[in-house]
Amino acid sequence: MSIANVIVDVPSQNTNRPFDYRVPKKFEGIVQPGVRVIIPFGPRKIMGYVVSLAEKTDFTKVKNIIDVLDVTPVLTHELLHLGKWLSQQTLSFYISCLQVMLPQVMKAKYRKELWKLSEEKLNSELENVFGGRAVIDYEEFEQAGISYHILRKHIDEGEVDVHYEVKSRETKKVTPMVEPKMDEIGLEEVLVDLSSKAKKQRAIVEFFMDHQEPMPKKHLLETLSTTSASLKPLVKQGIIREFKQEVFRDPYENREFKRTQPFELTEEQALAIQPILKTIEEKQHDVFLLHGVTGSGKTEVYLQSIQRVIDDGKEAVMLVPEIALTPQMVERFKGRFGSNVAVLHSALSAGEKYDEWRKIQRKEVQVVVGARSAIFAPFTKIGLIIIDEEHETSYKQEDRTRYHARDVAIERAKNHQCPVVLGSATPALESYARAVKGNYQLLTLSKRMNDAVMPEVELIDMREELHDGNRSMFSRILIEKIEDRLTKGEQVVLFLNRRGYSTFVMCRDCGHVQECPHCDIALTYHKNQNRLKCHYCSHEESMPTQCPECESKTIRYFGTGTQKVEEALQQLVPEARVLRMDVDTTRRKGAHERLLTKFGNKEADILLGTQMIAKGLDFGNVTLVGVLAADAMLNLPDFRASEKTFQLLTQVSGRAGRHEKPGEVIVQTYTPDHYSIDLASQYEYEQFFAEEMKIRKAFNYPPYYFLTLITVSHPNQLKVQEVTRKIVQFMQQKLSNQSYILGPTPSALTRINNRYRYQCMVKYKKEPEQRKLIERILHYYEDEMKQENGLQIIVDFQPYQLM
Numbered sequence: 001m002s003i004a005n006v007i008v009d010v011p012s013q014n015t016n017r018p019f020d021y022r023v024p025k026k027f028e029g030i031v032q033p034g035v036r037v038i039i040p041f042g043p044r045k046i047m048g049y050v051v052s053l054a055e056k057t058d059f060t061k062v063k064n065i066i067d068v069l070d071v072t073p074v075l076t077h078e079l080l081h082l083g084k085w086l087s088q089q090t091l092s093f094y095i096s097c098l099q100v101m102l103p104q105v106m107k108a109k110y111r112k113e114l115w116k117l118s119e120e121k122l123n124s125e126l127e128n129v130f131g132g133r134a135v136i137d138y139e140e141f142e143q144a145g146i147s148y149h150i151l152r153k154h155i156d157e158g159e160v161d162v163h164y165e166v167k168s169r170e171t172k173k174v175t176p177m178v179e180p181k182m183d184e185i186g187l188e189e190v191l192v193d194l195s196s197k198a199k200k201q202r203a204i205v206e207f208f209m210d211h212q213e214p215m216p217k218k219h220l221l222e223t224l225s226t227t228s229a230s231l232k233p234l235v236k237q238g239i240i241r242e243f244k245q246e247v248f249r250d251p252y253e254n255r256e257f258k259r260t261q262p263f264e265l266t267e268e269q270a271l272a273i274q275p276i277l278k279t280i281e282e283k284q285h286d287v288f289l290l291h292g293v294t295g296s297g298k299t300e301v302y303l304q305s306i307q308r309v310i311d312d313g314k315e316a317v318m319l320v321p322e323i324a325l326t327p328q329m330v331e332r333f334k335g336r337f338g339s340n341v342a343v344l345h346s347a348l349s350a351g352e353k354y355d356e357w358r359k360i361q362r363k364e365v366q367v368v369v370g371a372r373s374a375i376f377a378p379f380t381k382i383g384l385i386i387i388d389e390e391h392e393t394s395y396k397q398e399d400r401t402r403y404h405a406r407d408v409a410i411e412r413a414k415n416h417q418c419p420v421v422l423g424s425a426t427p428a429l430e431s432y433a434r435a436v437k438g439n440y441q442l443l444t445l446s447k448r449m450n451d452a453v454m455p456e457v458e459l460i461d462m463r464e465e466l467h468d469g470n471r472s473m474f475s476r477i478l479i480e481k482i483e484d485r486l487t488k489g490e491q492v493v494l495f496l497n498r499r500g501y502s503t504f505v506m507c508r509d510c511g512h513v514q515e516c517p518h519c520d521i522a523l524t525y526h527k528n529q530n531r532l533k534c535h536y537c538s539h540e541e542s543m544p545t546q547c548p549e550c551e552s553k554t555i556r557y558f559g560t561g562t563q564k565v566e567e568a569l570q571q572l573v574p575e576a577r578v579l580r581m582d583v584d585t586t587r588r589k590g591a592h593e594r595l596l597t598k599f600g601n602k603e604a605d606i607l608l609g610t611q612m613i614a615k616g617l618d619f620g621n622v623t624l625v626g627v628l629a630a631d632a633m634l635n636l637p638d639f640r641a642s643e644k645t646f647q648l649l650t651q652v653s654g655r656a657g658r659h660e661k662p663g664e665v666i667v668q669t670y671t672p673d674h675y676s677i678d679l680a681s682q683y684e685y686e687q688f689f690a691e692e693m694k695i696r697k698a699f700n701y702p703p704y705y706f707l708t709l710i711t712v713s714h715p716n717q718l719k720v721q722e723v724t725r726k727i728v729q730f731m732q733q734k735l736s737n738q739s740y741i742l743g744p745t746p747s748a749l750t751r752i753n754n755r756y757r758y759q760c761m762v763k764y765k766k767e768p769e770q771r772k773l774i775e776r777i778l779h780y781y782e783d784e785m786k787q788e789n790g791l792q793i794i795v796d797f798q799p800y801q802l803m
């Protein structure tokens with residue numbers, strides 16, 4: 001008898017262990033660790049993951065496996081093992097840890113198909129089922145009653161494959177598109193002819209005057225909150241054309257990437273790469289921290305290290321923060337390694353992600369470039385893992401399985417006996433501290449490429465501007481310098497760390513701020529729809545015309561979002577062509593890329609944007625960078641606020657003067673004397689590190705102490721207080737006297753979606769029993785946590801979001 005040990009797809013305390021199922025004869029040899037199966041569970045049929053096989057079971061009543069979803073395991077031995085480790089590290093259920101490693105699609109509805117891949121004749125029965133077709137429904141194969149072993153053999157030979165076609169809407173093969181049939185001038189004439197009553201039509205025409213290119217119909221209608229009916233008359237009159245466009249699943253299929261050759265390394269680069277190559281060769285595990293100033297050629301070091309791994313017949317994982325995974329970045333990897341690269345990031349559709357992931361699983365590529373979750377790439381011979389911009393907090397997943405990609409990378413690299421390279425111009429304090437202690441090997445690139453100097457940073461005290469009567473969000477000197485660049489034909493990047501038109505709505509008379517009725521948070525004004533929205537729950541309402549408190553009509557939106565800055569900029573320098581890049585202008589697929597290409601082609605003078613422009617951009621014609629509000633982040637309730645400010649300012653400044661032309665940076669601030677702003681302006685990383693470490697030490701923060709954040713939530717505030725207090729009491733008794741526990745305190749966001757939130761924080765240096773203690777707490781409240789809308793206890797080890 002053959003038994004499969006299965007982790008079932010039910011995330012709960014009781015099911016957090018393998019269940020035994022019998023493997024029916026017909027599935028023997030097919031059911032193996034790492035495949036997904038369908039099994040009976042209580043009255044239901046659900047999915048599960050086979051984690052191991054056994055000869056016998058201790059249970060008397062064992063049910064049969066109903067179906068096997070994979071012929072090739074989707075999880076390797078190593079990943080199954082890693083899942084276990086992850087589950088212990090994060091205290092999340094094993095099933096959640098297995099699922100976090102796989103593309104979303106594997107949980108979605110799919111159509112199972114059999115694909116014939118080669119011209120070779122198959123087993124005659126099987127050949128009959130295909131009947132000359134290349135793709136058949138998997139059911140047809142099943143109904144034919146052919147042994148799985150025959151199928152297996154053909155799969156192993158690469159002649160046939162099981163494929164999942166996702167049934168989700170996103171993977172639709174064609175999409176309806178619309179485009180204007182005339183140019184801007186033509187549209188202007190149309191607008192003149194249109195009756196002023198045809199408001200919807202006018203809006204569409206005006207929209208196309210700004211956006212000449214084709215776009216998905218759905219997007220147009222959504223953007224203008226209008227319907228097909230208002231589009232129709234324009235189509236009839238031949239002003240707008242409707243057509244269908246095929247949606248390609250390989251996002252880079254139709255792109256030519258110019259092949260690049262390795263540069264001859266500079267002396268510094270050569271010195272840095274040497275120990276990395278040596279470790280690769282010796283198949284050793286080690287962690288390197290590559291500290292290289294912006295534009296020092298870190299990426300070239302990555303590329304050449306990866307090349308060595310490829311030459312050895314091994315595989316490489318390259319992690320990049322989501323927002324830095326720009327087309328420029330992809331181009332550099334595709335340009336060097338061509339089709340040997342899979343790319344994984346969130347802008348891909350579910351189907352595309354699945355396809356890229358399959359390239360890795362099928363060993364069609366040796367390199368993956370991806371965001372956080374690419375760390376789980378199902379490679380089996382990893383020779384190198386690189387994390388670029390290693391200080392980025394987006395490497396920490398903030399929901400469900402709260403893992404940090406850096407920790408997972410190091411664990412996987414141990415499994416594979418290979419090096420990890422962490423790269424950054426501004427390493428995380430934790431990482432640099434480890435390097436100083438000798439836990440990581442420090443490698444340094446201190447010079448920019450082509451002898452380019454770091455751009456000169458000038459701090460502008462905005463209090464003085466105000467004092468001199470300048471109420472604008474632009475200092476006089478910044479405007480002067482922008483004008484100077486315009487006349488020279490050089491380009492400018494302006495950075496603002498906020499998004500949207502404005503953040504909140506406030507009454508000028510009584511100061512009343514419109515808040516979400518379900519969450520303790522100000523509503524955000526969305527100009528396009530003239531509505532207020534809550535960013536934490538789904539609540540929205542129309543913009544009030546008068547203050548609900550005092551009935552005053554002077555209710556205004558406040559804050560400086562990118563749209564508002566754009567408008568102000570247009571008034572100050574009307575001749576400038578401005579590209580705005582924020583979440584709103586980049587929501588559409590490929591928009592990010594189009595904007596950057598435009599900027600790269602010098603079709604715009606100024607690139608104005610949020611965080612997403614701070615990373616990785618490499619444009620030689622950018623000679624001026626402006627930071628509008630450097631303090632925006634300093635005031636967050638977060639002990640990392642100074643560190644984040646320093647990192648961001650350094651990154652942004654790094655965008656200027658990267659090639660021949662020297663660059664210049666203007667930083668507007670209300671606190672020019674703050675050490676993180678002052679030291680960032682001088683590129684004094686080491687000094688900043690020293691200053692910040694003093695503060696961390698004084699307040700017992702990381703890297704001197706580890707943190708564990710426990711957040712409790714419930715609809716009843718008294719209940720939350722009580723549970724949190726009990727947790728604190730329990731921990732206080734059990735923890736060693738070198739640890740602290742802070743709280744209970746209300747979370748910074750005290751109420752979300754009508755649930756109250758309290759928290760406590762453990763600060764510790766060494767607390768080996770801590771996980772066991774917390775497990776006991778979770779166990780104690782198990783029943784209450786099962787109830788719908790009941791108690792919730794979230795545990796976050798090494799948290800980055802303290803809200």
Ligand SMILES: Nc1ncnc2c1ncn2[C@@H]1O[C@H](COP(=O)(O)OP(=O)(O)OP(=O)(O)O)[C@@H](O)[C@H]1O
Binds near residue numbers: 299449
């Ligand atoms: N050895 C080399 N010889 C000539 N040019 C090089 C060499 N190495 C890198 N470059 C070029 O120098 C520029 C800056 O390098 P790169 O973008 O790799 O720096 P980086 O350290 O990754 O920068 P950042 O962290 O700011 O993104 C690029 O245009 C790159 O092609």
Ligand SMILES: [Zn+2]
Binds near residue numbers: 507511548549550
């Ligand atoms: Zn009021």
Ligand SMILES: [Zn+2]
Binds near residue numbers: 518539
């Ligand atoms: Zn809300």
